[in-house]
Structures are given as structure tokens and as C-alpha cells.
């Protein structure tokens with residue numbers, strides 16, 4: 001949800017901002033803009049992508065050591081030039097970029113209009129910078145203080161950066177509910193960004209601002225204060241991310257790179273977490289919360305999008321292996337439906353970004369009601385791990401393609417570990433059973449590698465089916481969340497309508513849609529539901545649907561019925577989602593390519609949804 005980057009120091013700001021915006025473009029790409037301080041306040045902004053901004057600035061005077069840039073995912077106001085950030089105050093002295101939503105902007109706007117303010121855009125952001133100007137004017141306050149007072153008046157979420165024409169050595173950043181990291185470079189230079197990707201090649205020293213904190217960078221010095229004016233000591237951390245991880249490395253798209261990274265990312269998520277000699281799962285969450293896990297009555301899993309699908313796999317795993325009742329909830333529903341939660345509950349919040357607004361709010365609600373929270377996130381240092389009591393990282397590395405791929409398989413991998421660990425603690429699993437499943441889990445990276453060889457087949461299938469208007473994805477048991485995830489991937493990047501369904505539920509509706517035009521992707525591996533799924537395939541075939549089946553290597557029965565088959569290596573039911581998802585990711589990728597879609601930046605979507 002919007003990417004922000006800012007620089008102050010001795011280098012040229014513009015190239016740092018443009019490069020940074022390109023790295024942040026996964027967060028939104030409706031419009032882009034920069035503000036540079038060079039004598040005056042120079043603002044360039046346009047509807048479209050960062051490349052459109054570059055075209056706009058060609059040949060312009062861009063020399064400056066202080067500036068900020070923004071890439072937008074529109075919330076208030078359609079994506080057009082005027083609504084693009086940065087926005088300026090009425091007197092033109094102050095400029096702001098913003099990620100988030102100011103919920104009470106309409107009331108503030110009305111008051112400001114009564115005081116003579118005129119607004120150019122429809123955005124909530126412009127209201128905030130006018131408010132700061134008004135506070136400065138009305139009470140003769142310094143900018144630092146005016147920002148602080150203004151932030152007390154706003155309701156909502158924000159990560160903002162402000163620069164002032166009259167303060168060429170000042171950069172102010174603040175956050176509440178939206179992420180913000182400050183990079184500390186050489187000789188008094190500083191960077192501010194939504195995540196570390198724009199900063200990584202200049203410095204490894206960063207500090208993550210906490211909610212309701214303001215970073216004042218003035219004359220080469222950083223001061224962090226709360227919005228209640230209490231000075232904080234910034235915690236400086238070393239970035240572990242490397243540059244290679246956030247570049248395409250020869251692949252045409254990040255999504256393809258990330259699909260192909262899965263043998264490694266799954267391996268990385270498992271590494272060091274199991275000792276085959278002692279049969280012990282070495283995870284801090286298991287050790288520190290052993291007593292809690294032993295006694296808990298229920299697990300509630302919350303997440304959004306693909307993370308919610310991983311949560312569904314989690315439900316099957318925890319119930320199957322550890323025999324603990326599980327509920328899986330969309331975080332956005334959970335937070336508003338007055339759920340019954342108590343101290344014996346464990347809430348597992350799953351999120352790639354660790355910043356999804358609804359998931360964060362669900363955590364806060366569950367915490368208030370006394371539940372224990374485990375976070376399962378990919379982005380180290382993000383908000384969800386910090387709001388959770390304990391948890392685990394997925395170690396999948398940065399995921400930049402908007403459609404989530406390697407984060408999903410990494411999440412499922414850690415959920416398997418937790419399900420095994422919980423079962424172990426609760427005496428539901430013998431050491432030998434645990435070791436057997438772990439051995440199988442450790443063979444998954446190699447099986448995923450093997451599955452990736454279906455790439456050329458998915459390319460051919462894409463050529464055949466890319467013009468279909470609808471797709472149906474069917475699965476049973478562990479194949480059901482896989483079907484949901486396959487359908488979501490197709491929708492997200494190719495804009496083809498697709499539905500994931502439990503194979504047997506098809507009879508209660510979707511079957512009416514099946515005709516010779518309808519491709520039906522069926523997860524038909526040799527699982528506990530194999531025979532049942534075969535009956536469902538027959539039902540599709542009887543209505544002339546085109547079946548693309550994901551089958552276990554060497555399968556002959558399904559192959560005899562289906563129009564096309566993609567083989568995957570055999571694995572246990574528990575681990576099937578880790579392998580069966582791979583061909584579906586590739587299929588959606590190649591269908592989207594055939595349709596000429598922008599795979600890494602699908603329309604209307606954003607990687608990190610920091611608004612509710």
C-alpha cells in the first residue's frame with residue numbers, strides 16, 4: 001500500500017529515490033512522484049508507473065541532496081496526476097508523502113476550508129499537510145512541534161515523510177500502523193523508506209520506527225521521539241538482506257524467480273529447526289510456550305489472501321497430526337464480528353509482509369481478550385512479529401512479485417513443523433512417527449525441484465487455455481486449499497475468473513457452469529481421497545468439461561480420464577500442498593504471460609495491504 005523513500009545527505013537524492021521507488025513499486029503502482037529541495041521545492045508527479053515519472057523528469061533540473069519519492073496505491077481519490085503524491089501545503093512551503101489512511105480527514109478538511117484553505121486533490125494526505133501548516137501558522141510553532149500536534153489530531157494509519165522549503169537540512173518521518181525504516185549512512189546521511197530494499201546498497205545500519213514515533217533528522221543528527229514528545233533511543237539493527245535477493249537474477253519476472261526459488265526457500269524455512277539425532281524440534285516458540293501448548297483448547301488461525309490459504313492447510317495439519325480443534329478466519333471478518341476468544345486459545349497470525357492491517361487488528365483484538373499470539377511472517381522486524389508473543393519467521397527471503405508463491409510454501413512448511421511440535425508436546429505422536437514425517441518433509445525441496453520440470457508443459461497448456469473466460473479448481477482434503485490457491489493465483493495475475501471449490505461441493509452449484517468451454521483443474525493425487533476425486537472427474541467429463549489433472553507420478557487411472565495431466569512426485573497427504581501448488585503457480589504465470597498481463601504488478605492489487 002504505497003511505497004515511500006526519502007534521502008538527506010551528500011549524495012544526489014534523485015537517483016536514490018528513483019531506484020528506491022522501483023524496488024517499492026510492488027507496494028502500489030497507480031502513480032509516482034518525487035519532491036526535491038534545490039533552492040525551491042520542486043515536485044514532479046504523474047499517474048502511472050515509476051518509468052512514467054522518469055520520462056516526465058527527463059532533462060529537468062534534478063540536482064538535490066534532499067528529496068523524497070512515492071509510489072501510490074490509490075485509496076482516497078482516483079489515480080490521476082493531481083491525486084499523486086507528494087502533496088503541498090497551501091503556502092507551498094511544506095511537502096508530504098503518505099502511506100495509509102487518515103480516517104477523519106473529512107472533518108479536518110471541513111474545518112480547514114472554513115479557515116480559508118483550498119484543496120487541489122481528493123486525498124486525505126493533502127489535508128494532513130494543510131493541517132500542519134495551519135498549526136504552524138495559528139500557534140507560531142516550529143515545524144517539528146506542528147507535526148507532532150497534527151499527528152495527535154488524526155485518526156488512522158500513516159507512514160509520512162515531510163520536507164520544508166525553509167529547512168534544507170531537515171527530514172521528518174513518522175509512523176502509526178504503516179511500516180517505516182530509517183537507514184543511517186555515512187557522514188550524517190539518512191534514508192527513510194517503507195522497507196529496507198531502497199536502502200540496502202547504501203547502508204546496513206537501520207532502525208525500525210515503532211508506532212506513534214517520529215524521526216527528526218536535522219543537520220545530520222537523528223532524534224526519535226514519541227508523539228507525546230518523549231525522546232527514545234533508536235535501536236540500531238544490521239540488515240541481513242542482500243542486494244541479490246531483491247533483484248531478478250536473470251528471470252523475466254520476480255514471480256518466476258520466486259517460483260523457482262522454492263526448493264531453497266522451503267529448505268531455508270526448515271533449516272536448523274529439527275535435530276534428527278535427538279528427534280527434537282528446535283523452535284523457541286515450542287520451548288517457551290510448551291506449557292501453554294500442552295493445555296490449549298483451541299487454535300484460531302487468522303490471515304488474508306494466500307496467507308489465509310496457508311492457514312487452511314494449517315487447520316488440516318493441526319487437527320490431523322496434533323488433534324487440536326482449529327478455526328481459520330479471514331482477519332477482516334474476525335476483527336469485526338465479536339468473536340469468542342479466551343485465555344486458553346492460541347491465535348496464529350499468518351502474514352508474508354507482517355504488515356497487513358486487518359491481521360494486525362485481529363491480533364490486537366485477540367490480545368485484549370487474553371489469547372496467546374504466534375506470528376508466522378516472512379518480513380523480519382515487521383509489525384506482526386513485534387505485536388505477537390512468540391512465533392517463527394518463514395525465511396523465504398524477500399518476495400517481490402505481488403502474487404505470493406514462495407511465501408505460501410514456506411508458511412506451510414513452518415505450519416507442518418508446528419503441528420509436529422504441538423503433537424509431540426501433547427503426546428500425540430511417537431518419536432519414530434515424528435522422525436518419519438520430518439524425513440519426508442526434508443525431501444520436499446528435492447521434490448519441488450523435480451516438479452519445476454513441468455514448466456514446459458504448463459507453457460503449452462497456457463497456450464491452449466489462455467483465452468478461457470472461466471476456470472474451476474477442485475480438490476479434496478489437503479487438495480482443497482491448493483485448489484483455492486491455484487484459483488487465486490490465476491485471478492490475481494491473468495484476470496480470468498476462477499473459483500476454487502471442494503471437489504464434492506461442485507455438485508451444489510458450479511457444476512451448472514461446466515460445458516466444453518470450461519477448463520477444470522483437479523488435484524487428483526494419490527491421497528486418501530483419490531477414488532472420490534476420480535468420481536468428481538467423471539462428473540466433469542460427463543458434462544464435457546476439460547480436465548487438467550495434477551496427478552502422482554506414474555498414475556494411469558486419472559490419466560485415462562483427464563484431458564491433460566501434470567505429474568508430481570509422490571508425498572504424504574500432509575505435505576501434498578507443498579508440491580501440488582507448484583504447477584498451479586506456473587500455469588497461472590504462463591497464462592498471464594500469454595494474455596500480455598503485467599505479472600509482477602497486476603492491476604488494482606498491492607503486495608502489502610496496510611489499509612483495512
Ligand code: G6P
Pocket residue numbers: 304305306307350351352353354355356359402403404605606607608609
Ligand atoms: C495482498 C497480497 C497477497 C497476500 C495478501 C495477504 O492481497 O497481494 O499476495 O496474500 O495481501 O498479505 P500478507 O502479507 O498478510 O500475507
